[in-house]
Amino acid sequence: MERVLGRDFKRFIGKEILFKGWLAQIRKLGGITFLLLRDRTGEIQGVLEKRSLFLPPKESCVEVVGVVKQERQAPGGIELVIKEIKTISEAKELPFEIGRERYLNVKLDTLLDYRPLVLRNPKVGTIFRVEAEIVKNFREFLTKKDFLEVFTSKIISQATEGGSALFKIQYFEQEAYLTQSPQFYKQMLVGAGYERVFEVGFVYRAEEHDTSRHLNEYLSLDLEMGFISDEGEVMDLEEELLRYIISRLNERQDYLKVFGISEISFPKGIPRITFEEAKEILSGDKGCDLTFEEERNLARYVKERYDSDFVFVTKFPYFLRPFYTMPDEKRPYCRSFDLLYRGVEVTTGSQRIHEAKVLRDNLVAFGLRPEDFGFYLMIFDYGMPPHGGLAIGLERLTVGLLGLRNIREASLFPRDRKRLIP
Amino acid sequence: MERVLGRDFKRFIGKEILFKGWLAQIRKLGGITFLLLRDRTGEIQGVLEKRSLFLPPKESCVEVVGVVKQERQAPGGIELVIKEIKTISEAKELPFEIGRERYLNVKLDTLLDYRPLVLRNPKVGTIFRVEAEIVKNFREFLTKKDFLEVFTSKIISQATEGGSALFKIQYFEQEAYLTQSPQFYKQMLVGAGYERVFEVGFVYRAEEHDTSRHLNEYLSLDLEMGFISDEGEVMDLEEELLRYIISRLNERQDYLKVFGISEISFPKGIPRITFEEAKEILSGDKGCDLTFEEERNLARYVKERYDSDFVFVTKFPYFLRPFYTMPDEKRPYCRSFDLLYRGVEVTTGSQRIHEAKVLRDNLVAFGLRPEDFGFYLMIFDYGMPPHGGLAIGLERLTVGLLGLRNIREASLFPRDRKRLIP
Numbered sequence: 001m002e003r004v005l006g007r008d009f010k011r012f013i014g015k016e017i018l019f020k021g022w023l024a025q026i027r028k029l030g031g032i033t034f035l036l037l038r039d040r041t042g043e044i045q046g047v048l049e050k051r052s053l054f055l056p057p058k059e060s061c062v063e064v065v066g067v068v069k070q071e072r073q074a075p076g077g078i079e080l081v082i083k084e085i086k087t088i089s090e091a092k093e094l095p096f097e098i099g100r101e102r103y104l105n106v107k108l109d110t111l112l113d114y115r116p117l118v119l120r121n122p123k124v125g126t127i128f129r130v131e132a133e134i135v136k137n138f139r140e141f142l143t144k145k146d147f148l149e150v151f152t153s154k155i156i157s158q159a160t161e162g163g164s165a166l167f168k169i170q171y172f173e174q175e176a177y178l179t180q181s182p183q184f185y186k187q188m189l190v191g192a193g194y195e196r197v198f199e200v201g202f203v204y205r206a207e208e209h210d211t212s213r214h215l216n217e218y219l220s221l222d223l224e225m226g227f228i229s230d231e232g233e234v235m236d237l238e239e240e241l242l243r244y245i246i247s248r249l250n251e252r253q254d255y256l257k258v259f260g261i262s263e264i265s266f267p268k269g270i271p272r273i274t275f276e277e278a279k280e281i282l283s284g285d286k287g288c289d290l291t292f293e294e295e296r297n298l299a300r301y302v303k304e305r306y307d308s309d310f311v312f313v314t315k316f317p318y319f320l321r322p323f324y325t326m327p328d329e330k331r332p333y334c335r336s337f338d339l340l341y342r343g344v345e346v347t348t349g350s351q352r353i354h355e356a357k358v359l360r361d362n363l364v365a366f367g368l369r370p371e372d373f374g375f376y377l378m379i380f381d382y383g384m385p386p387h388g389g390l391a392i393g394l395e396r397l398t399v400g401l402l403g404l405r406n407i408r409e410a411s412l413f414p415r416d417r418k419r420l421i422p
Numbered sequence: 423m424e425r426v427l428g429r430d431f432k433r434f435i436g437k438e439i440l441f442k443g444w445l446a447q448i449r450k451l452g453g454i455t456f457l458l459l460r461d462r463t464g465e466i467q468g469v470l471e472k473r474s475l476f477l478p479p480k481e482s483c484v485e486v487v488g489v490v491k492q493e494r495q496a497p498g499g500i501e502l503v504i505k506e507i508k509t510i511s512e513a514k515e516l517p518f519e520i521g522r523e524r525y526l527n528v529k530l531d532t533l534l535d536y537r538p539l540v541l542r543n544p545k546v547g548t549i550f551r552v553e554a555e556i557v558k559n560f561r562e563f564l565t566k567k568d569f570l571e572v573f574t575s576k577i578i579s580q581a582t583e584g585g586s587a588l589f590k591i592q593y594f595e596q597e598a599y600l601t602q603s604p605q606f607y608k609q610m611l612v613g614a615g616y617e618r619v620f621e622v623g624f625v626y627r628a629e630e631h632d633t634s635r636h637l638n639e640y641l642s643l644d645l646e647m648g649f650i651s652d653e654g655e656v657m658d659l660e661e662e663l664l665r666y667i668i669s670r671l672n673e674r675q676d677y678l679k680v681f682g683i684s685e686i687s688f689p690k691g692i693p694r695i696t697f698e699e700a701k702e703i704l705s706g707d708k709g710c711d712l713t714f715e716e717e718r719n720l721a722r723y724v725k726e727r728y729d730s731d732f733v734f735v736t737k738f739p740y741f742l743r744p745f746y747t748m749p750d751e752k753r754p755y756c757r758s759f760d761l762l763y764r765g766v767e768v769t770t771g772s773q774r775i776h777e778a779k780v781l782r783d784n785l786v787a788f789g790l791r792p793e794d795f796g797f798y799l800m801i802f803d804y805g806m807p808p809h810g811g812l813a814i815g816l817e818r819l820t821v822g823l824l825g826l827r828n829i830r831e832a833s834l835f836p837r838d839r840k841r842l843i844p
Contacts, residue, residue, distance in 0.1 A: 002647065005596055020649050022444065022517040022615060022713055022805055023805075038615060039615075039617065040568060040570075040615065040616060040618060041568070041615035050745070059804050059805045060805045061805040061806060061807045063804040088514045088807055088808070089776060089777070089802075089805050089806045089807060090805070091803070091804040091805040092803045092804060094804070107525065113797075114612075114800065115614050115768075116610040116611065116800065117800070117801060117804050118616070119611070119614035119615060119616070120614060120615040122613070125614065125615060125616070128570070128571060128572065128616075131573075132570055132571040132572070136561075136565070136571070139558075145560070146462060146463070148554055148556070149554040149557065149558070150549060150551070150834060151552065151624070151641050151834065152834055152835055153624075153637055153834075153836075154576070154639070155589075155600075155626075155837050155842065156842070157842040157843055161576055162663055166590045167577075167591050167592065167593060168591070169589050169590070169600065170589065171588045171589060171837075172628070172630075172839060173841060174839075174842060176842055177575075178591065181786055185834070185835060187536075188538040188844065189538065189541070191538050191543060192537075192538040192539070192541035192547065193444060193460060193461075193541060193542040193547060194462060194541070194547070194550075195461065195462035196462060201577055201623070202575075202623075204577075205452070205689065206594070208594075217575055217576070219573050219576055227442050239454040250712075251661065255670065261633070268543070291718045297549050312608075354511060355511070358602050375535075375843045375844035376844070378844075379538040379539060380511075381513070381514045382481050382513040382514060382516070383444055383445075383482045383483040383510075383511050383512070383513040384483060384511045384801070385510055385511060396645075411576075412572060412573065412574055412607070412611070413575040413607060414575075415575055415577050415593075417594065418594075420577065420578070420579040420593060420598055421797045422580055422606075422611065422797035422798070422800075
């Protein structure tokens with residue numbers, strides 16, 4: 001007999017079928033035994049035909065033969081009347097109930113230690129289906145706009161964002177580092193004639209942060225585009241991109257309902273507030289970066305005033321941004337922006353410097369040595385268009401979209417200050 | 423004036439337009455100056471209206487105003503009659519001619535040192551358009567088959583494929599390694615209830631090889647599937663997958679013609695030869711792995727006999743394969759296979775052991791300590807279906823498909839025994 005997936009049961013009413021999956025729950029109710037069966041397509045109710053059937057422990061892998069029946073009281077209106085049940089792989093006694101809630105009654109560290117088991121919880125498991133959907137639509141949108149997907153090395157000999165927060169690798173006789181961002185490569189590939197590139201890949205920050213919104217390895221959704229007039233074009237593109245991603249997510253009601261979300265809202269336009277204006281609104285210190293608290297307060301202000309969960313903060317002071325950022329006409333600002341979502345920074349982007357001389361001078365001004373950046377600077381000497389780009393942190397975006405509590409929940413196998421396992 | 427891309431010129435015949443891109447070539451022919459212009463969509467012929475127009479050096483970034491004209495003698499039947507040309511970013515004198523051939527008259531090391539510049543050569547640049555297309559279709563095919571895309575950590579505390587060839591990372595106070603493969607994670611995610619997962623990501627091998635077919639960082643196209651009956655199902659899937667990828671590539675005549683390829687051939691069925699049979703055909707030593715030379719000779723044999731560029735070598739001896747490989751009924755073999763393409767191994771796959779006890783025993787038999795693999799073994803105690811999977815090396819596949827000479831040509835920024843730059 002061929003295996004039938006749970007989602008296809010409705011086409012087999014009255015027929016005997018073979019199901020394969022996991023035995024998620026066993027419930028006895030007034031002399032009847034109900035089972036919850038799970039496969040990759042979801043959950044199905046089963047009911048035992050005979051009381052005498054042997055049942056393996058919960059979460060065992062099973063093969064079940066039964067007859068599909070319409071049953072108004074069953075979830076989805078369908079249940080499987082079970083004639084035989086065979087154990088493929090027996091489960092030991094569970095360390096905790098997997099259940100159906102997102103926040104299992106266990107602390108986060110235990111959840112992460114038992115990650116593969118915890119992923120069988122529908123709420124936890126759906127987080128990563130949502131992430132796959134976000135990434136798919138990120139690529140789909142950009143591919144339609146002529147962006148080329150690229151894959152650039154994660155082992156580098158030189159820091160991109162400043163030298164402090166790098167993981168060191170022993171690369172044969174040489175010292176190397178894990179990349180903090182594909183920044184240099186994206187720019188080089190714009191100059192290589194591709195003009196528009198994107199990359200989905202891990203980046204690494206050896207930062208000592210141990211907070212609910214920092215990971216030491218995270219998935220960066222990067223893009224870079226040539227022949228722009230200013231960073232406003234990059235923001236326009238991101239706005240359109242996020243509108244697309246969120247509208248596609250809103251079509252996935254099967255995912256959203258797991259989180260009790262009916263629709264993810266997106267504003268008509270994302271408000272754009274300069275750094276200077278933001279600091280004025282917040283009565284903050286213009287000489288310092290936005291604090292986490294200021295980000296949250298600005299988000300609250302924008303939500304009340306513009307009914308938007310998103311806000312672009314534009315024209316950051318140049319001394320808060322990397323050396324490759326294009327300076328603004330108005331000093332001491334530059335053409336760099338952040339996108340905040342529900343009070344958390346999910347994107348940093350900017351127009352970049354494309355003139356070789358300005359870039360070399362800026363390296364020196366930032367206390368760096370142009371000779372260390374020769375491989376990056378080369379293409380700027382052979383015809384480099386004006387360009388800009390951005391990076392979206394996938395896990396942070398997901399935390400915002402689904403209302404998660406801790407960024408570790410949005411990483412399959414998170415790496416933080418202490419955690420290297422699983 | 424809005425920018426018009428080269429590929430859209432045909433919709434602007436007789437009209438004045440603005441072009442942005444690179445000045446690829448300047449040719450004087452009988453008093454007329456022809457230009458070759460390049461943007462992300464390809465190349466366009468330009469012709470100077472006036473002799474007196476100032477021209478920047480080749481490969482400069484330019485804005486051009488001109489009138490689109492039908493011209494039978496021009497490539498593509500269209501040329502731009504140029505009225506104005508403005509330099510956006512001037513190129514220095516080129517270190518070598520970029521030209522239009524794949525094998526520029528420069529040695530590979532120089533080509534890689536100048537990678538972004540060399541990518542402007544249409545043949546070199548198209549290699550990575552082809553790779554993006556392969557990856558896109560890999561994902562598309564698997565997504566249609568219910569595979570979930572996953573992203574798993576590249577920083578691990580434990581070797582997957584044996585302990586020798588790992589790059590060491592200093593992870594705060596701990597020692598960690600760059601992953602050799604997402605093997606453990608793929609399996610754990612099958613057991614997590616996703617059943618079918620795939621990942622596209624870099625993997626790392628600290629091997630001292632310095633050959634035309636080894637990279638120390640390469641892109642692995644990984645998949646893993648649950649509820650299989652044997653490794654034959656995994657091979658069936660790969661055959662269907664590759665047929666799909668190649669048939670989609672064959673639709674990209676714009677890419678293939680750059681390499682002088684009219685069609686990439688794919689056999690009706692990929693021949694499957696056991697390791698034992700292969701060694702008999704080759705009169706080789708059954709106690710040793712296939713040598714590179716044997717792989718080439720087997721490929722020649724299969725090409726002559728079955729007219730196939732692909733061949734599966736199945737049922738490898740278990741002592742040549744990792745501890746997690748399912749043993750075969752027939753000793754000393756196991757359910758592991760390689761796929762050779764044009765004489766080069768492009769895939770290794772197998773059915774895996776899914777019984778916790780067998781897996782623990784096998785770790786011991788391989789001289790490993792089960793207690794070091796606790797994070798991996800955990801899920802096998804809680805209901806693990808029979809499963810198997812494979813990994814395709816993207817760069818090797820691309821080398822075979824396009825007939826490249828060296829695997830470094832198929833990596834944007836290759837990392838080999840010596841190279842960390844660019």
